[in-house]
Amino acid sequence: MANDSFDADVLVLGGGPAGNNAALELSRRGHRVIVVDRRRDLGDKLCTGIVSAECIKSFPAEPAHVRRAARSAMVFSPLGNTIHVERPEPQAYILDRVAYVASFAKRAQTAGATYLLEHTVESVDIHRDRVTVTVSNTAGARSMRARATVVACGFGSRVPAMAGLGSPKDFVTGAQVEVFAPNVPEVEVYVGRSYAPGFFAWTAPTSQGRALVGLMARRQAGELLDQLVERLKNEGKVNEAVRAPRKWGIPLKPISRTYGERVIAVGDAAGQVKPATGGGIYYSLLASRMAAETLDEALRKDDLRPKALSSYERSWKAVMRDDMEVAYAARRMLDTLGDNQVDYLMRKLGNSEAAQRLWESPSLSFDWHGRFIKTMVKTPMMRGAFRALDVVLPKGVAR
Known part of the structure; x- marks a missing residue:
């Protein structure tokens, strides 16, 4: 516990999923926690709010x-071919992200955490x-x-550098807008340079005839999003925007x-994100739980040297690193x-019994893309496809 010379045992800098869950886990263990955030509304960060069934099982959401x-998605190739993926049970949930993230903060406060907003x-x-x-x-x-x-x-914050830590060396820009969309019955994913060079775009129906339209790109994300919305309007899938793009x-x-002397980084600040999709909520929650476990032990032993906190990095890397490296x-x-x-590869993935078995494989996961990628590239069908294109697979993918 904090004594009179300290305002808190732990200062949590940021009230997103990672920060709020770290505050919750530490407060429940009896530590005095203060959370600092520049926003007034916690969780108000642009994000699709799509999480996996696995995430919901581990970190439940209120109904x-x-x-x-x-439980299904339609994937569009660059030349207009499609792959329809469907499972009997829901694979993902589209959440009210603000409410979901704020729920962790409310529980942290109930457990004793103090919040300094704005x-x-x-x-x-x-x-x-x-x-x-x-x-x-x-x-x-x-x-x-x-x-x-x-x-x-x-x-994108200056705080990691202030704390003696680095910043992610590779990043992209996400752009998204909420639109009226009466004619989008399921998640749609668009692949191709006209949509999002090197990445992908999406339309994710939410509720009440609305959807989130977005994409990831290294440059000109805003312009590409405008073009995508116009394209979807012309196809009759979406109507006007509900609010301005972000x-x-x-x-x-x-x-x-x-980690470092008396400091641990979690979530997007640590770069704990799925490289294939840019999703980070589940990884942030997992890492923040590991961070709290490490800090709890270190605080009780009064040993907060880097060596004592290094077990945090070993913990999260044991769970995430291999998958992140393969996906990257x-x-x-x-x-x-x-x-x-890309269109050729997608046609191979969509037009055979072997492809169907691949989509039904247990390795296909919303969160652990590296496992599926390694399973996919080892199939005779895809090995032949890559040879036909004279594509050499990276060592991390082929091993």
């Missing part, structure tokens, strides 16, 4: 937070015996002392080290292929 269950982190100073964080709001600045800090500020950064690789290597490879090549 009111679930907008829609998804406060900006101005500095983070790591000392041998403490962490000092200066925050400010319209009333002025104040400094707080804690035994440790969790950096959970999302991607953009956000998505890390594709983790930072070089996610596959992502980089696909970025080099033209539309005709």
Whole structure:
């Protein structure tokens, strides 16, 4: 517990999924926690809000937070061919992201955490015996002392550098808009350079005849989104936007080290994101639970040196690293292929009994893409397809 010389045991910098869950887990273990966030409405970050059934099982959502269950998707190739993927049970859920993330904050507060909203982190100073964080709001600045800090500020913040940590070296931009969409019965995914060069675009129906239309791209994401919406309007799938489009950064690789003296980074700030899709909610929640477990032990032993906190990185990498590395290597490879090549591969994936068995494989997972990628490239069908295109698979994918 914090003594009179500390404002808290742990200062959590950021109130997204990772920060709120870290605060919840630490507060439940009896530690005094303060969460700092610049926003007034927690969870108000642009995101599709799509999470897996596995995520919901591990981190349940209230029924009111679930907008829609998804058990199928239609994937469109660059030249207009399609693959329809369907499972008997829901594979994903489209959530009210703001409400879902805020629910973790409410439970953290019930467990004893304090929240400072509409406060900006101005500095983070790591000392041998403490962490000092200066925050400010319209009333002025104040400094707080804690035994440790969790950096959970999302991607693109200066806070990780303040805390002596790095930043993700590769990232893309996501762009999304909510539209009226009476004619989109299921999730649609669009692949091709006219949609999103090197990545993909989507339409995800939510509720009440609305959908989220978005994409990922390295450049010109806003312009590509405008073109996509017009294209979908011309096809009669969507109507006018409900509100203005928004953009956000998505890390594709983790930072070089996610811990240091009295500090741990989690979620987007640590680059804990699925490289294939840019999704990060589930990985953030898993990592924040591991962070809390590591910090709980370190606080009780009063040992917050880097060596004592390094078990956190070993824990999350044991679960996520292999999958992230395979998916990232596959992502980089696909970025080099033209539309005709991608279309050829997708036709192979959609037009045979072997392909059907692949889509029904237990390795097909909403969260663990690396497993499916490795299963896919080892099939005779896909090995032949890559040879026909003279594509050399990266070592991380082919092994």
